[in-house]
Amino acid sequence: xxxxxxxxxxxxxxxxxxxxxxxxxxxxxxxxxxxxxxxxxxxxxxxxxxxxxxxxxxxxxxxxxxxxxxxxxxxxxxxxxxxxxxxxxxxxxxxxxxxxxxxxxxxxxxxxxxxxxxxxxxxxxxxxxxxxxxxxxxxxxxxxxxxxxxxxxxxxxxxxxxxxxxxxxxxxxxxxxxxxxxxxxxxxxxxxxxxxxxxxxxxxxxxxxxxxxxxxxx
Amino acid sequence: xxxxxxxxxxxxxxxxxxxxxxxxxxxxxxxxxxxxxxxxxxxxxxxxxxxxxxxxxxxxxxxxxxxxxxxxxxxxxxxxxxxxxxxxxxxxxxxxxxxxxxxxxxxxxxxxxxxxxxxxxxxxxxxxxxxxxxxxxxxxxxxxxxxxxxxxxxxxxxxxxxxxxxxxxxxxxxxxxxxxxxxxxxxxxxxxxxxxxxxxxxxxxxxxxxxxxxxxxx
Numbered sequence: 001x002x003x004x005x006x007x008x009x010x011x012x013x014x015x016x017x018x019x020x021x022x023x024x025x026x027x028x029x030x031x032x033x034x035x036x037x038x039x040x041x042x043x044x045x046x047x048x049x050x051x052x053x054x055x056x057x058x059x060x061x062x063x064x065x066x067x068x069x070x071x072x073x074x075x076x077x078x079x080x081x082x083x084x085x086x087x088x089x090x091x092x093x094x095x096x097x098x099x100x101x102x103x104x105x106x107x108x109x110x111x112x113x114x115x116x117x118x119x120x121x122x123x124x125x126x127x128x129x130x131x132x133x134x135x136x137x138x139x140x141x142x143x144x145x146x147x148x149x150x151x152x153x154x155x156x157x158x159x160x161x162x163x164x165x166x167x168x169x170x171x172x173x174x175x176x177x178x179x180x181x182x183x184x185x186x187x188x189x190x191x192x193x194x195x196x197x198x199x200x201x202x203x204x205x206x207x208x209x210x211x212x213x214x215x216x217x218x
Numbered sequence: 219x220x221x222x223x224x225x226x227x228x229x230x231x232x233x234x235x236x237x238x239x240x241x242x243x244x245x246x247x248x249x250x251x252x253x254x255x256x257x258x259x260x261x262x263x264x265x266x267x268x269x270x271x272x273x274x275x276x277x278x279x280x281x282x283x284x285x286x287x288x289x290x291x292x293x294x295x296x297x298x299x300x301x302x303x304x305x306x307x308x309x310x311x312x313x314x315x316x317x318x319x320x321x322x323x324x325x326x327x328x329x330x331x332x333x334x335x336x337x338x339x340x341x342x343x344x345x346x347x348x349x350x351x352x353x354x355x356x357x358x359x360x361x362x363x364x365x366x367x368x369x370x371x372x373x374x375x376x377x378x379x380x381x382x383x384x385x386x387x388x389x390x391x392x393x394x395x396x397x398x399x400x401x402x403x404x405x406x407x408x409x410x411x412x413x414x415x416x417x418x419x420x421x422x423x424x425x426x427x428x429x430x431x432x433x434x435x436x
Contacts, residue, residue, distance in 0.1 A: 187418030
């Protein structure tokens with residue numbers, strides 16, 4: 001598939017490289033069209049990798065991964081352009097962490113507690129937003145066994161078809177236990193989870209962990 | 219042991235009854251000394267059960283369980299009295315959920331993002347506050363296997379001795395996998411987790427679940 005990845009950081013780079021290795025065509029997008037990190041990535045990532053600005057990456061992708069910092073995500077998607085996101089599956093990977101008042105950070109929400117996923121869906125009503133992958137470290141996102149065993153991933157969104165598309169992509173990344181936890185409002189839960197994740201990372205002194213749901217089948 | 223349980227709701231009642239069944243002496247505390255729910259509980263729960271107001275329960279207990287609604291916890295502990303909490307292990311079981319703006323609720327925090335656990339420790343500096351049990355439903359708190367398999371519980375607090383005492387009590391409740399996730403600030407994580415828990419409960423249509431950590435041992 002053709003996939004646009006917005007963001008040149010650890011998360012965007014890790015996902016983009018893995019997707020290229022799986023045979024997808026991936027365009028990494030940055031704020032500036034000649035962003036050196038994006039260009040260097042495209043040159044080193046091999047066949048199928050290219051770089052451009054946010055709009056070029058979004059236009060290129062049948063699926064768009066939003067991997068910018070949470071506090072900049074809506075702005076980056078605006079730069080990508082509504083017309084380039086229309087009807088597309090947008091996977092919101094980012095977490096709206098606010099470090100402005102020190103550690104541990106807060107999770108930013110909208111005035112009524114809206115998650116970033118909801119805010120993106122609201123700002124781009126014609127995009128099919130799915131929140132996913134934000135509950136694990138970048139290295140675990142693309143190598144689930146790195147956590148040390150089979151563990152679980154969570155996705156949510158309003159569009160069943162989009163969630164199916166994302167589930168297929170997650171399976172390609174190696175995920176076997178994927179939970180659809182509801183419409184995009186459930187992102188309030190999977191984003192708030194990050195504070196729990198940060199506490200665990202601090203306690204375990206590693207980011208190579210995840211959770212597995214234990215559920216009594218009725 | 220002598221244990222004071224503040225709160226007459228589902229959580230307080232479930233924990234108090236289980237603790238009595240384990241052979242502890244338990245005094246359930248309510249705002250009013252003649253609270254009918256507390257009195258009825260004490261009459262039905264058997265040998266070792268008694269009831270009183272918050273202060274009577276706190277004074278009675280070597281360990282005090284704070285099981286009131288999160289938004290009322292500090293007030294209830296104030297009614298219990300600083301002098302009755304001094305030096306004692308206070309297990310903060312409650313979650314500061316704010317339903318005032320509809321569902322899903324928000325998690326209330328202090329102005330800098332402080333958890334309820336931190337606020338209680340701050341208000342009662344001579345108490346030894348441990349946040350625990352707030353990440354599972356009342357029925358699972360006292361019967362961990364109800365979740366469907368071995369799963370994990372998390373505690374945090376500033377006092378190592380208090381955490382040891384709470385760990386021993388949790389083992390009596392049936393918990394085998396208990397993680398000390400740090401000082402009381404880690405309660406920001408275990409309280410924020412509730413929004414994740416609520417999303418899962420909604421998706422799974424049951425409260426009989428929990429998480430198990432998958433962690434790569436280095």
